[in-house]
Amino acid sequence: xxxxxxxxxxxxxxxxxxxxxxxxxxxxxxxxxxxxxxxxxxxxxxxxxxxxxxxxxxxxxxxxxxxxxxxxxxxxxxxxxxxxxxxxxxxxxxxxxxxxxxxxxxxxxxxxxxxxxxxxxxxxxxxxxxxxxxxxxxxxxxxxxxxxxxxxxxxxxxxxxxxxxxxxxxxxxxxxxxxxxxxxxxxxxxxxxxxxx
Numbered sequence: 001x002x003x004x005x006x007x008x009x010x011x012x013x014x015x016x017x018x019x020x021x022x023x024x025x026x027x028x029x030x031x032x033x034x035x036x037x038x039x040x041x042x043x044x045x046x047x048x049x050x051x052x053x054x055x056x057x058x059x060x061x062x063x064x065x066x067x068x069x070x071x072x073x074x075x076x077x078x079x080x081x082x083x084x085x086x087x088x089x090x091x092x093x094x095x096x097x098x099x100x101x102x103x104x105x106x107x108x109x110x111x112x113x114x115x116x117x118x119x120x121x122x123x124x125x126x127x128x129x130x131x132x133x134x135x136x137x138x139x140x141x142x143x144x145x146x147x148x149x150x151x152x153x154x155x156x157x158x159x160x161x162x163x164x165x166x167x168x169x170x171x172x173x174x175x176x177x178x179x180x181x182x183x184x185x186x187x188x189x190x191x192x193x194x195x196x197x
Contacts, residue, residue, distance in 0.1 A: 028073060036108055037072040075107040076118065080145050087153045093162060094119070094149055096191050097169070110141060117144025125151060162196035163188070 030036050043066055077095065084091040098104045101120035106112040116122060121129075121144055129147045137143060148169075155165035164174045167188060180188065 029070075031070070035070075035072050036075070037070050040069050040071055042067050042069060073108055074110070076110055076112075076141060076145070077104060077107050079110065079142060080118070080149070083145055083149050087149050089149050089153050089156070090162065090196055093166070093191070093196055094152070097148075097152070097166065100187050100190055113139070113141045113144075117141060117148065119144060119148030121148045121151065129154075163191075163193045166191070 028036050028038055080094050080098070081091040084094045095104075098118045102114055102118045104118055105114065116126075117139075118141065126139065126144065126147050129151055130143065133146065133150060135143050135146060152165055152169050155168040156162060159165050159168060159174055167184070168174045170187065171184065175184075177185075
């Protein structure tokens with residue numbers, strides 16, 4: 001009889017933790033480092049202690065424990081980082097370009113779109129590489145990032161230097177620093193180039 005009561009209590013406890021976990025999944029939490037996500041409680045089998053649990057519970061694996069997990073909400077920055085790594089482009093450089101071009105607005109809305117995307121890819125460039133890359137879906141936030149990072153890598157393959165690649169990304173081709181305009185010096189000097197080449 002005692003074993004049945006423990007078993008029923010275990011089921012009730014399991015349902016309680018699952019309910020708590022579902023309630024917590026519905027609300028995002030922002031950690032001090034800025035990551036957003038939700039805490040989830042999971043019920044998992046535990047290593048049963050035979051001095052506490054009877055042999056039937058142990059043999060039926062009806063001994064449970066709980067763990068708390070933080071499930072991070074994906075952001076557009078996570079997507080950009082993964083694309084940058086796949087193309088061999090420094091993720092921090094992509095982040096810095098995006099900060100200069102658009103300031104990465106609404107990072108947790110993967111469908112949020114501003115004109116020319118987070119990396120500010122003009123129509124002619126977007127259309128050329130969109131077709132070259134065989135992308136589908138049109139002008140989406142993700143496609144703008146795919147094209148922008150790919151275009152940056154194409155420029156790097158031409159100039160073999162991230163500073164020149166970034167300048168060409170913004171201006172179409174490299175020009176010596178002595179010929180830069182005030183605006184060009186402004187956006188180029190925001191980045192510490194020593195960390196990239």
